[in-house]
Amino acid sequence: MSKSEDEYFLEQVASKIQHQLTLHEHIFAIGTLGQTATPTVSSLIIMSSNLDFVQRAVLLASSKFLGRILGAHMVEERWIATIQDLGVSPxxxxxxxxxxxxxxxxxMDPLMPPPGSMSINEMLEHARAKLQRITPMQAYDELRESQVGAPTFLVDIRPQAQREREGAIHGSLIIERNVLEWRFDPRSEARLAIADRYDLRIIIFCQEGYTSSLAAYSLQQLGLLNATDIIGGYAAWSEAELPVDSDRRSETHTQESRSLVSLAGSVV
Known part of the structure; x- marks a missing residue:
């Protein structure tokens, strides 16, 4: 049959199907199949009792058959399209x-949370339930221990602007949040030289101890089970009057941290 005969035949069939489904909400598609041996132009009709259904189907089909739709038009609540080699592939x-x-x-109701989703507070609570969080003083004491079972690192994940404004902790590694997992995953090609083992003790801090909890939990999911964070973050560390570099500029601090990373890479 010709293209016009294809469309006429399909429209007749579609009308009969729709007549049988008049009392029910429905959507269906019918089409002519292409031949496997030679390129074929096929016709497809998508028809529904609901215009919204058809409009959604048009967008979805246009994506599924990208580059194969040779022409299409709407007639009331039906979409009639010409598609290259329809049905040739499974x-x-x-x-x-x-x-x-x-x-x-x-x-979905745009005002209702999707099933299985969590609010940010629930995500934070879930993450912290997996962590053994420590106070600034506990972190300070741990970093000063001369004998530890595994290399221990204090990691600052705050953005540069915040470090410049609030100050920094001398000797901490600056690994901003957006690259943290890539730098510490032992399987990552972009990892730090020190991140070649899973027993590292990684103590993370942000400004107030919220983002750091999510970051530490993310590292635990990579297998770095000794990762944790500081309760209250840098603000609590500073308030506890522990050593800070409040006047040190970020650029200088970054250079020192890079030196520390280089030295730490030799720790085994």
Whole structure:
């Protein structure tokens, strides 16, 4: 059959199917199949009792059959398209089922949290339940111990602007939050020289001890089970009158931290 005959035939079939489904909400697709031996132009109709369903299906199908839709138009609540080699690949049938299923799915209430999601406070509580958090003084004492079972590092994940404004802790490693996992994952090609083992003691701090909890938990998920964070962050460390470099500029501190990373890389 010609392209116009294809479309006419499919429209007749679609109308009969829709007539049978008049009392029910529905969406369906019918099409002519291409030939495996030679390139074929096929017709496809997506039809529904709900115009929103059809409009969603059009967007989904356009993505699924990218570059293969040669032409398309809407007629009331049906979408009629010309598609290259429809049905030649097993992908096409699965793709169409997926389009119809997603197009007819009841939209989520944008004001209701999706099932399984957590608020940021719940995420924080969940992360902290996995950590043995320590106070600034406990961190300071731990860093001063001469004999420890594994290399211990104090890690500052705050952004540069915050370090410049608030000050820094001399000797801490500056690893900003956006690259933390890549720098400490022993399996990462972008890891630090020191991050070649899973028993590292990594003590993380941010400004007030919130982001650091999420960061430490993320490292634990990588297998670095000794990772933790400082309760209250840099603010609590400073308030406890522990050593800080309040006048030291970030650039100088970064250079010192890089030197420390280089030295720490030889620790085994």
């Amino acid at each position: 992908f096409d049938e699965d793709a169409l089922w997926d389009v119809l299923a997603k197009a007819s799915r009841t939209p």
